[in-house]
Amino acid sequence: MTSVDFSTTLGNAWFASPVFTASGCASSGRELAQFFPLRDIGGVVTKSVMSRPRTGRPTPRMAETPSGMLNSIGLQGPGIDAFIAKDIPYLIEEKARIIVSIAGETIEEYSTVARKLRSVAGISAIEVNISCPNVENRGLVFACDPDASRRVIDGVKRTVGGELPIIAKLSPDVTDLVSIARGVVDAGADALALINTVLGMAINLETMRPYLAGKTGGLSGPAIKPIAIRAVYQVHEALPKIPILGMGGIATAKDALEMIVAGASGVSIGTASFSNPTALITIATELKELLATKGFASLRDAIGFAHRSGQVD
Amino acid sequence: MTQINRNAVAIHAPIISNKRVGQYNQLIIDIGDLSRLCKPGNFVAIKLGGQSSNMILRRAFAISRTSSSATFGGTMELIVAPYGQGSTWLCAQSEGVVLDLILPLGTAFGIPTEPVKVLLVGGGYGSAPLFGLAEVLYARGCRVDMLLGASTGAKIYAPMEGKRSVNSLRIHTEDGSMGQMGRVTDPIGALINDLDIGVIYSCGPMAMLAAIDAITKDSNVLHQCAVEEAMACGVGICMTCVVPVTDGTGAVSMLRSCIDGPVMDGARVAWDKVGKTL
Numbered sequence: 362m363t364s365v366d367f368s369t370t371l372g373n374a375w376f377a378s379p380v381f382t383a384s385g386c387a388s389s390g391r392e393l394a395q396f397f398p399l400r401d402i403g404g405v406v407t408k409s410v411m412s413r414p415r416t417g418r419p420t421p422r423m424a425e426t427p428s429g430m431l432n433s434i435g436l437q438g439p440g441i442d443a444f445i446a447k448d449i450p451y452l453i454e455e456k457a458r459i460i461v462s463i464a465g466e467t468i469e470e471y472s473t474v475a476r477k478l479r480s481v482a483g484i485s486a487i488e489v490n491i492s493c494p495n496v497e498n499r500g501l502v503f504a505c506d507p508d509a510s511r512r513v514i515d516g517v518k519r520t521v522g523g524e525l526p527i528i529a530k531l532s533p534d535v536t537d538l539v540s541i542a543r544g545v546v547d548a549g550a551d552a553l554a555l556i557n558t559v560l561g562m563a564i565n566l567e568t569m570r571p572y573l574a575g576k577t578g579g580l581s582g583p584a585i586k587p588i589a590i591r592a593v594y595q596v597h598e599a600l601p602k603i604p605i606l607g608m609g610g611i612a613t614a615k616d617a618l619e620m621i622v623a624g625a626s627g628v629s630i631g632t633a634s635f636s637n638p639t640a641l642i643t644i645a646t647e648l649k650e651l652l653a654t655k656g657f658a659s660l661r662d663a664i665g666f667a668h669r670s671g672q673v674d
Numbered sequence: 675m676t677q678i679n680r681n682a683v684a685i686h687a688p689i690i691s692n693k694r695v696g697q698y699n700q701l702i703i704d705i706g707d708l709s710r711l712c713k714p715g716n717f718v719a720i721k722l723g724g725q726s727s728n729m730i731l732r733r734a735f736a737i738s739r740t741s742s743s744a745t746f747g748g749t750m751e752l753i754v755a756p757y758g759q760g761s762t763w764l765c766a767q768s769e770g771v772v773l774d775l776i777l778p779l780g781t782a783f784g785i786p787t788e789p790v791k792v793l794l795v796g797g798g799y800g801s802a803p804l805f806g807l808a809e810v811l812y813a814r815g816c817r818v819d820m821l822l823g824a825s826t827g828a829k830i831y832a833p834m835e836g837k838r839s840v841n842s843l844r845i846h847t848e849d850g851s852m853g854q855m856g857r858v859t860d861p862i863g864a865l866i867n868d869l870d871i872g873v874i875y876s877c878g879p880m881a882m883l884a885a886i887d888a889i890t891k892d893s894n895v896l897h898q899c900a901v902e903e904a905m906a907c908g909v910g911i912c913m914t915c916v917v918p919v920t921d922g923t924g925a926v927s928m929l930r931s932c933i934d935g936p937v938m939d940g941a942r943v944a945w946d947k948v949g950k951t952l
Binding site: 385 | 678680682721732903906907909911912915916917948949950951
C-alpha cells in the first residue's frame with residue numbers, strides 16, 4: 362500500500378511514528394493498552410509527574426463545553442519514586458517509547474524530578490510541563506513568565522545534560538509566544554510541545570457558580586484547534602530548526618496534517634482518546650494514507666510545508 | 675494495580691426498541707454475547723449526537739438489565755431520562771439506529787454467595803439498575819426489599835414487571851405526590867431492624883449515599899453503593915471522575931469511579947471529603 366516514511370525525530374530521539382499520546386490523557390498507559398498495543402504508536406507521553414504524590418483538585422473536575430471540555434485535575438499523581446518503580450517498567454515491558462512529562466511547584470522541583478530520571482533506562486525524552494493551568498497560584502504557571510520559563514529549562518538542562526532531549530511544553534495564554542519559545546530554546550530546550558490547554562471557565566446556572574470546584578480549568582478538544590495551529594505556525598516560522606510536538610484539539614488525520622504542515626514534527630492526541638480510545642491508531646493509519654494522497658514521500662517533507670512555496674497534488 | 679473492566683470493548687450496536695415509560699425512555703439494544711459479561715452495576719459509555727455533534731464526550735449510563743432470548747439474542751436495557759443535551763438525543767433515536775458503545779465498564783455489585791436479606795435504595799434517576807440487580811439477588815434466594823425516593827412522584831421509575839423480583843416496594847417523595855412524604859433515607863434505620871437487613875445496595879445522588887453511610891457505619895450492615903461523578907472518558911484515562919477513598923491505614927486516595935467504581939464499599943468512601951480539597 363502506502364510506502365510513506367512515517368518516522369520523525371524530536372531532538373536526538375527517533376520515533377517510528379509521529380503520533381503520540383498527550384500528557385495527562387493516557388494515565389499510566391495500562392488503560393489504553395486494553396484497546397491497542399502501546400508499541401504501535403509513536404510514544405506514550407506520560408502524565409506530568411512531580412516529586413511527591415499529589416491528590417489533585419476536588420470534584421467536579423470536568424465540564425463539557427461546545428466542541429471541547431474543561432478539566433481541572435491539578436496534577437494528581439503518584440510522585441516520581443512510585444512512577445519510576447511501577448509505571449516505567451510497565452511501559453518498557455509493553456515496548457512503548459516513553460516521553461516522561463515532569464512538573465514542579467518550584468524551579469528546584471523540576472531539577473529534582475529530572476535528576477531521578479537521568480539514570481532510568483528506556484526513556485526517549487523528557488517533556489518539561491511549565492504550563493499546567495490548574496495550579497493554585499497563576500503566578501506558578503512558569504510558561505507565562507519568560508524569565509521563569511528560562512530558569513526552569515536551564516535547571517533541567519544542567520541536570521540532564523545532553524543525554525535526553527528536553528521538550529518544553531508551553532502555554533498559549535501569553536501575549537508573545539514566540540519570545541517565550543526563544544527563551545526556552547536559548548536555555549537548552551531541544552524541542553517544544555505546543556499547546557497546553559487554554560484557561561477557561563463555565564458557569565452552572567442551576568447553582569449560579571462555576572461548574573468546576575477549582576473554578577477555572579483547561580479547555581481542550583476541537584474548540585482550541587485553531588489556537589494550536591496558529592501557535593505552531595508562528596513558532597515554526599520564527600524557529601524553523603526547533604522540532605515541535607503539536608497538540609490541541611486534534612481528532613482526525615486531517616487535523617494532524619494541518620498541524621504538521623504548520624510546522625509540527627509530531628502530534629499528540631489527548632481529548633480525542635476520551636471519546637475514542639483507539640483514536641491514535643485511526644489517526645496514524647489515515648495520516649499515512651493522507652500524506653501519500655497529497656504526494657509526500659515522507660512525513661519529514663510535510664513538516665512546515667505551509668511555510669514554503671511549492672505545490673502538491 | 676487496578677485496571678479497567680477486562681471485558682470492555684468498543685462496538686457498534688443497534689437499538690431494538692425505544693419506548694416512553696413515564697418520564698423515562700426504555701431503550702433495548704442488541705449487544706449479542708456481551709450481555710453475558712455485563713453485571714448489575716456496570717455501565718456503558720455511549721457516543722451521542724452523531725458525526726457533526728458539538729458533544730465530544732461519551733455519556734455514561736448504568737446498564738439497568740440484560741437478557742438473552744431466542745428472538746433477539748443478547749440485549750441490554752437502558753432507562754434514560756431526557757434531561758440534558760446528550761440524553762435527549764439518545765431518547766429521540768428510533769429502532770434500527772446504530773450506537774457507538776464501549777462496555778461493560780466499571781465494577782459490579784457484589785452478589786452474596788448465601789441468601790441474605792437485602793435492601794435496595796434508589797434515588798431519582800438512580801433506581802433503574804436496581805431492578806436488574808433485584809432479579810439477580812432474588813434468583814440467588816435473597817429476600818429483596820426496595821425503597822425508592824425522588825423529589826416528586828413523576829420521577830419515580832418503578833415498572834410493573836420490576837415488582838416481581840422484590841418482596842416489598844416502598845416509595846417516598848419529598849412533595850408527597852407518591853407514597854410517603856419525606857426523604858428516602860428517613861425509614862432506613864427502622865427497616866434495617868424490622869427486616870433484619872444484612873446488605874444495603876444503593877444508587878442515587880452522592881448526598882443520599884452519604885446519608886445511608888451515616889446510618890450503616892456503626893452497624894454490621896454492609897453498604898454497596900454506586901457513586902456518580904462527572905466523567906469525561908469512562909475508561910480511566912482522564913482522571914476527572916475521582917472519589918476520595920480510605921485504605922486500611924486511614925490514608926485517603928482519589929480513586930477513579932470508572933475503574934474502582936461505580937460500585938464501591940460505602941464504608942471506604944470518605945464522604946466528608948467528597949468535593950473537598952484533600
